[in-house]
Amino acid sequence: MARRHVPERTCVGCRGRAPKASLVRVVRSPDGRVGADPGGKAPGRGAYIHPDPACLGLALKRGAFARALRRALSPEELGTLRAEIERIVGER
Numbered sequence: 001m002a003r004r005h006v007p008e009r010t011c012v013g014c015r016g017r018a019p020k021a022s023l024v025r026v027v028r029s030p031d032g033r034v035g036a037d038p039g040g041k042a043p044g045r046g047a048y049i050h051p052d053p054a055c056l057g058l059a060l061k062r063g064a065f066a067r068a069l070r071r072a073l074s075p076e077e078l079g080t081l082r083a084e085i086e087r088i089v090g091e092r
Contacts, residue, residue, distance in 0.1 A: 009048040012064035013055030023048040024088055026081065028069040034077055036084035038091075045069055051089040056082065 007020040025037040029044040037046065047068035049055050059065055060082065066073050073081070 011050045011055055011059075012047045012068050013049050013052075013057070013059035013062075016050070018050065020048070022050075024051050024085055026065060026069070026085070028071055032071065034065070034069060034071065034073060034081060036081065036088055038088050049085065051085075051092055053086075053089075056085055 008017045009020045009023055010017050011023060012026075020040070025040045025042075026034065026047045026049065027037040027042045027044045028034050028046075029042065040046075045068075047065060049059055060078060065078070065081065
């Protein structure tokens, strides 16, 4: 029996690779809004991060979300994004 392909993505925080389903997706929608995408299906440019506070801290410190999403993020947007990701991590 053939093994199924499991898509992998790279965490923008620690730069480690992991199965797509185990990461949290952050998306820049076509209208420019940035937010967490718990379902992983929203249209737009995406970035992935481990559901780990250490990875989130690294990503915010290095400006990885702005680089991956190709858009500068304001401090308010970063605060909202942090809260959304922490909420999703708490639900898992």
